[in-house]
Amino acid sequence: VTLTDHHRPDLDLAALVEDYRVHRDVYLDPRVFEVEMDRIFSTTWVYVAHTSELPQAGDYKTTTIGRAPVIVTRAEDGAIHVLYNRCSHRAATVCQDPCGNSSYFRCAYHGWTFRNDGSLIGATFSDGYGSSFDRTRFGLGVVPRVDVYRGFIFASMAAEGPSLVEHLGNAREFIDFRCDAAPEGELVLRSGTHRYSYPFNWKLQLENGVDAYHGNFVHQGYFSRIPAMSQVQFAKGQSVGVSVDLGNGHGLLDSRDDLGELMGLVSGFGPGADEYRRRLLERVGEDRFAEIQRSSGEALNLSVFPNLLLIGVQVRVVFPRAVDYTEIELYPTFLAGAPPEYNEARLRAHEGFYGPAGGGAPDDLEIFRRVAEGMKVPGMEWVDLSRGRFREREEADGRRVGHVTDEVPQRAFYRQWRRSMVGQA
């Protein structure tokens, strides 16, 4: 090991990510974080909310895209808008609550008032602005592109770029599985939120959310207490599942050949399950029903570049707050049209493993802390992501596929990261 001076006058982004390893500056350098805010979060499609959170005209939710505070609104005509939460006058945020219902937003600083489509109703004491004041030029900033896929609302701060459907690409099929598990074909996100944070870089959570290798070790204690898990290959280090680079930075753990049967059993067990299955079968037919059942829960973990994860019954959103601080929200979903007791059982199952007091997630956070500490060692500059390199195969449609414990999804993430950051693959 050569000890080198970590201070680098020049930031060479292209040199930070190679095909099978990542330089530690990717996680540590505040300048990299600044560029990420600029070139990833200010350009690509970012998930902001779910339509079920805004069922009525006037409903709104506040969140952030990168650093930018935004308000996601449903206007009187039912249209979804994503507005910058910044008064067009002197920059104060105009909306303070995490969610609510209002047809307008009034800035407390000087009283400017805006409709929930962003347009300015009026500047107070308007005689101070003269006759040339053009009210239409002083609406709230509008995030230029908003689109919805199966209830998932995404926004892009760039006026031009690939469509949402193009961006989601191969990930759509796996979002569909989650939604199609509902007898009415839609997820509902109105059952509260788990929140937690960790003192390190946001990308670690994206790597870990589609990492089946660590589960065998970090979550060994949890799995060892579930009798059914000892029956599946997954827990014996002999998984037959696959990990997939879906393109565009999206990654997948496909454990259906390990866990599909178990997931099918689990979905048919407990209060309301018979009625749930009857309703779903009626809507989708036998073939799709079987496919949905074996694709439920932890049989599929999906990461959507840059900061969305679908894991278990939850929608997980990763918020980069600083180069070394990350906040996370977990939204457990209900299945529209499922019996209430069936949806309640989803909550209880979710709480068992996830959230700040769950049996699994807090262990991940502790490991992140250990990574943060270890990464301070100077001279050991690279994080290795080469697992399964020799056995990765590329399919005709461009997907790269490896063993479920391989680092294929992590490589997928950094391929897109590099494309976004330096404009080359």
Add this chain to the structure above:
Amino acid sequence: VNALDLDRATIEEFLFAEADLIDDGDFAAWLELFTDDGVYWIPAAGGDDPGQFVSIIFDDRAKLEARVQRLQSDLCWAQEPRSQVRHVIGNVRTVSAPDAGDAVVVRSNAVVVETRRQQQQILTTRNEHHLVVADGSIQIRRKRVDLLEADFFIGNLTFLI
């Protein structure tokens, strides 16, 4: 003795003793304070109907036993190193609760300080205990802990509160 006849001094002694079991790390003894149908509940922010809203913890007796087992195992990385916890309990009073059956319903506030890895976390709680008397001793049928910090982005709540 009927739980509804317990005086406040006795109830306070019980709450202090319960907190001591957590603070001293005697989780097995703490678990034994719960009735077989006991519930340990920490609501998440947003709503307090556990059928409609996710909780931080909603443990029946079986889940609570699994939690305590996990905390005591050496494969629980979130508790390696372990949290140190101190409770300071106050504002103890009984409230009338027609739905609580033979249980006395006790409200209290607590400041719970947790230290781990050179960092201190302060939680501010409002507690509701449903206490019953069985076999001559006080037992917990329900312990609900509402965190003032429930909507915070807290990292690790794997210790008992």
